[in-house]
Amino acid sequence: MMTNLTCDVAIIGAGTAGLAAERSARRNGAKTLLIDEGFGGTTCASVGCMPSKLLIAAGNAMHAVDQAKVFGVDASAKVDGIAVMARVRKERDAFVAGVEKSIDKLPNEVKIEARAKFAGATILALSDGRQVHAKSVVIATGSSPAIPDMFDVVRGRVLTNESIFELKDLPGSIGVIGAGALGLELAQAMARLGVETMVFDMGETIGGLKDPHVAEAYHAILSREMPILLGVELKAEPEGGGVALSGRVRSRAASASTICSSRRAGHRGSRTSGSRRPGSRSMSTGCPTMILTRCNVAARRSSSRAMRITIARYCTRRRRRA
Template sequence: MADLTCDVAVIGAGTAGLAAERNARKHGASTLLIDPDFAGTTCATVGCMPSKLLIAAARAAHRARNTDLFGVRTGEVTVDGPAVLARLRQERDRFASGVRDSFDDLPEGVAVKARARFSGRNSLTLDDGRTVQAGAVVIATGSSPMVPEPYAALGDLALTNDSIFELDDLPESLAVIGGGVIGLELAQAMARLGVAVSLFDMGDRLAGVRCNKVHDALKGAMSQEMALHLGVEPEPSEEDGRVRIDWDGRHQSYDRVLVATGRPPNVSGLDLSATGLALDDKGMPDVAADTLQCGDSPIFMVGDANAARPVLHEASDEGGIAGRNAVAYPAVVPSRRKVSFTITYTEPPLVMIGQDPDDSAKIGEADYTNQGRATVDGENVGLARLYAAAPDGRLIGADLFCPGADHMGHLLTWAMEAGQTASDLLDRPFYHPTLEEGLKGALRDICGAVPLRVPGDQDPGLPPGV
């Protein structure tokens, strides 16, 4: 087989890699997109979509069990585990096939089905024996679940988010190791589907929440749905075909264990040492956040591979930035990054936006345990915390754990992108009764602290939270 040359080689055909190849080609470069499987994106196959399908089933079960609040009697609610998982896989496969179909739209010769490793700063060796000489290389190899050795020894009893969706039926009991985003989302979903769930984490923080008040609300809500064991060191073993977890002098057995201890970047097979890049103790190069360039080299690293902002929309943005800069190398151009924005799909959702406030920030708080629309819907739990810069009250960040946070989070992120202030938002119309209306108290807190004119003072008196 003939060796290959191109302007830009992209390693990895996930969300970030597809965006990088597309943007490089758009800017006139000859490109190669190198991937061993072309199986589809992490989001479609083992991430965003299958997890949300499981969460949707859990939501339906939870709502069906709680209709008595409204005087609606549904009788006993049963969950058909095989049917839940069959629908999940059917829809998951449909999403993934749509991504795979997009590979057919690539120009002839762009897709290269092979595994690549570096043999120099801009040269690659493929596992089929060919070599690639490129003007620049974009690394978009994604990430994979980390399974520490005590759990790896359990074989099929240990699940990850790459394997849990392939179960034929729901387990009766499940230990979840890791209280990060993946572990917490799947733990709550399984609990609402009738699985007895215990979540373990060596740390004392769930889902990386930065705000103590929001974390207290999250922890309180989750403790009502599962057993939480934070700040412990769980020790797994196999016992009579089940998983035994020992911690703090206690032990319990479970049908299966979900290992959600992180997804490190897929870099071990790339032979990055051949590039001459300075690597840290984890074998990772330094990556500039505004260019995605590794040092001053013609190598760029994007998406989950750089572990900086491991969410889909950021991966797409990073791929686009790196694809353009790979074409322009060495004349790379820094790009302004968007306001950081993450959603954890617990119920209610957990949202973190923008900056963690410093001592000079002005903070507004909205309590959703007594908010009008949340109470009407029987979802009155949690709170929202908004952060603004002095002296003008410009919004710079927010932490929310409350109903509708995934939608309100978008509105707040867009407002921050536009440089809007708390006063600007209070000037907008708020319909009654809505969840958005609950933010008015937090916005007024900020305006009162700056201080600024507070629109809406003429509003008629309403009960707290309405």
């Protein structure tokens, strides 16, 4: 016989939003159930803003040395890529452990480790065979990177925000495809750490900015540190141990901006019928990033006067590296 559980508020997903929703509802007297398939911590702590800020801090440290001469300070430094990434993971793991401790403090009767799908407006069918009848349901399943089909041929060389922090060493070069905040900040951090970096975007603006004057100024500032190409249609092919990218810039905005890969709706503790398969959505400015490693960049003009971009394998020295 199927067991029924009842509550005032059922929350699907134990990420940052789900944990906050559960605590708020329980604090206000509601009976809650928090459903997650793994209770593995939050995106922010494990693969999001926290580890990315650690990488940014390392990049800023090197950038400060590079700019020291402006202030009359003669300084030099070398980047130890292995040490940089080891520190990122060490501190990231401490953040995740802190989140896990907070989850462990939740009442056991609140936590349900299972997947959920809707069997009615406020009825959830769990993967363990039980049903949850709630007055209200909060969907806080987050999202996950969706790699576009055009990159299937080089999928083994693709990094997303969920895998980049696992690199043992900084790559020799990267092509960053994704012009949201995460794509831009990771690209800038890598560039400042001596990684040959180039950013691409199918969109016509940078960072999802709406004001054209602000976007133009931001574009110009970031372009001092790395090439950023907008309005690019890309094709990827394996080349040696790396990736070759070729593409056509559709507009005149060919000097700087960002490229985004789309993200599909998350499934933290949930199953959504009719969801898109990875890569089925088009890329658009403002989405999280996709990164192709070990790319060296060269650009030339084609006979049609459209910019052509070719990225060949990076195989020699890295700038300012130990």
